Amino acid sequence: MLSVYDVIIVGAGPGGSAAALSLAHSGLRVALIDKAIFPRDKVCGDFIAGHGIRVLREISPNAYIRLINFPQKAENKSTLLFIGNTKPMEFFWKNKSYTIRRVDFDNLLVEEVVATKNIDFYPGHAIKQIKRVGRDFELSCQNGQMFNGHLIIGADGAHSVVARQLAGYSVDREHYGGSVRAYFKGVKNIRASANEVYVHKDVVPGYFWLFPVGDDSANVGIGMHSRHITKHKVDLKARFYDFIEQNPVLQSKLGEAQLEGSLQGFGLPFYSKEFKIHGDGYMLVGDAASLIDPSNGEGIMLAIQSGKMAAEQAIKALKQDNWSEAALAPYQKAVNKRWWKEMRAKAWMVNVFAHRYRVLYAVGWLGNQSPTLRRWLQKLM
Ligand SMILES: Cc1cc2nc3c(=O)[nH]c(=O)nc-3n(C[C@H](O)[C@H](O)[C@H](O)COP(=O)(O)OP(=O)(O)OC[C@H]3O[C@@H](n4cnc5c(N)ncnc54)[C@H](O)[C@@H]3O)c2cc1C
Numbered sequence: 001m002l003s004v005y006d007v008i009i010v011g012a013g014p015g016g017s018a019a020a021l022s023l024a025h026s027g028l029r030v031a032l033i034d035k036a037i038f039p040r041d042k043v044c045g046d047f048i049a050g051h052g053i054r055v056l057r058e059i060s061p062n063a064y065i066r067l068i069n070f071p072q073k074a075e076n077k078s079t080l081l082f083i084g085n086t087k088p089m090e091f092f093w094k095n096k097s098y099t100i101r102r103v104d105f106d107n108l109l110v111e112e113v114v115a116t117k118n119i120d121f122y123p124g125h126a127i128k129q130i131k132r133v134g135r136d137f138e139l140s141c142q143n144g145q146m147f148n149g150h151l152i153i154g155a156d157g158a159h160s161v162v163a164r165q166l167a168g169y170s171v172d173r174e175h176y177g178g179s180v181r182a183y184f185k186g187v188k189n190i191r192a193s194a195n196e197v198y199v200h201k202d203v204v205p206g207y208f209w210l211f212p213v214g215d216d217s218a219n220v221g222i223g224m225h226s227r228h229i230t231k232h233k234v235d236l237k238a239r240f241y242d243f244i245e246q247n248p249v250l251q252s253k254l255g256e257a258q259l260e261g262s263l264q265g266f267g268l269p270f271y272s273k274e275f276k277i278h279g280d281g282y283m284l285v286g287d288a289a290s291l292i293d294p295s296n297g298e299g300i301m302l303a304i305q306s307g308k309m310a311a312e313q314a315i316k317a318l319k320q321d322n323w324s325e326a327a328l329a330p331y332q333k334a335v336n337k338r339w340w341k342e343m344r345a346k347a348w349m350v351n352v353f354a355h356r357y358r359v360l361y362a363v364g365w366l367g368n369q370s371p372t373l374r375r376w377l378q379k380l381m
Pocket residue numbers: 010011012013014015016033034035036042043044045046047048049125126127128155156157158159160161179180181221265266267268285286287288291292297298299300301303
């Protein structure tokens with residue numbers, strides 16, 4: 001069976017759903033395709049930065065209301081930063097941000113897509129092959145279903161088929177991170193409003209996190225640069241358990257907590273190099289476009305915003321009946337303009353400082369004495 005669309009969005013994570021919701025009232029024929037059946041989990045820290053929430057609200061006030069009304073989440077007001085064994089510094093944030101399990105967040109976005117009725121949603125459809133047919137694309141699924149579309153938005157995450165087949169993408173370990181995370185319940189001495197970040201010689205270049213997700217549960221994980229993992233043959237899973245075991249602060253919180261499910265890992269394609277994220281008839285968004293902040297691993301906000309930007313460019317291109325590489329180039333320009341300078345500076349900072357733990361410890365000690373240094377640190381976070 002062949003289904004024909006103007007825009008085909010591959011992947012219904014935050015990037016794909018944001019693109020779909022941005023196209024909901026465009027009058028275009030839009031399909032949102034995902035290999036998973038929802039609700040489905042995604043290995044993540046589950047923290048959604050305030051700016052991502054603001055953009056989501058602009059794209060879809062209803063999706064925002066679904067999020068606000070969803071009970072099982074934590075509203076974050078501050079970050080507690082533990083550097084070495086110094087007293088933690090607390091940074092308070094103006095914008096509302098949330099920590100919500102991705103199984104819930106992604107599902108509520110998809111529910112909103114389905115409720116708009118203007119988008120055809122195809123869960124359980126894994127795209128295997130993308131072929132050019134004249135000016136259009138033909139996409140074939142593992143289950144035999146075929147799709148035909150003018151334009152593709154690749155939102156299929158870190159292992160994107162669209163990025164590989166259309167943009168020739170392959171993993172670059174110099175611009176990649178590895179990460180593991182697990183849920184714990186029965187966690188003690190935490191505040192739902194405060195996310196906890198641990199910078200320590202055993203976890204740099206990277207960090208350990210403990211993000212409350214409501215009640216006495218928390219998302220707990222560790223992330224590191226792939227270059228370091230490969231060079232030092234780091235076993236992230238073992239490092240995760242050892243770090244908890246040897247850290248007295250974490251022992252007081254997690255010592256008697258119960259692991260829910262298992263410890264799971266996933267990759268993070270960092271935006272520390274300018275990747276090709278558009279071409280004839282396609283644009284990449286979110287992780288498929290390697291849009292993850294190299295300093296902290298955040299990608300949900302960038303996925304939502306790039307999804308919106310790609311949708312806006314798709315509307316313009318289809319109105320002009322021109323979806324060539326040149327016609328879609330403003331999308332890549334807009335993404336680079338919005339983030340590239342910031343991400344390049346953060347990547348530089350990670351390269352220079354992140355493994356010099358003595359410098360970081362000195363910053364932790366001085367930060368506790370100096371409000372000016374704390375303000376400066378807050379700007380970098
Ligand atoms: C351990 C870890 C912790 C993280 N913590 C945070 C955090 O706290 N905050 C933050 O902002 N970011 C965090 N990130 C990054 C964040 O998870 C990603 O940036 C975000 O999920 C990107 O969203 P996306 O929509 O681009 O891709 P995804 O969320 O990966 O969604 C991609 C979708 O595409 C579908 N798909 C894949 N292949 C196909 C196919 N062939 N056909 C059809 N569908 C397909 C998948 O099923 C999936 O639903 C973390 C990442 C990791 C690994």
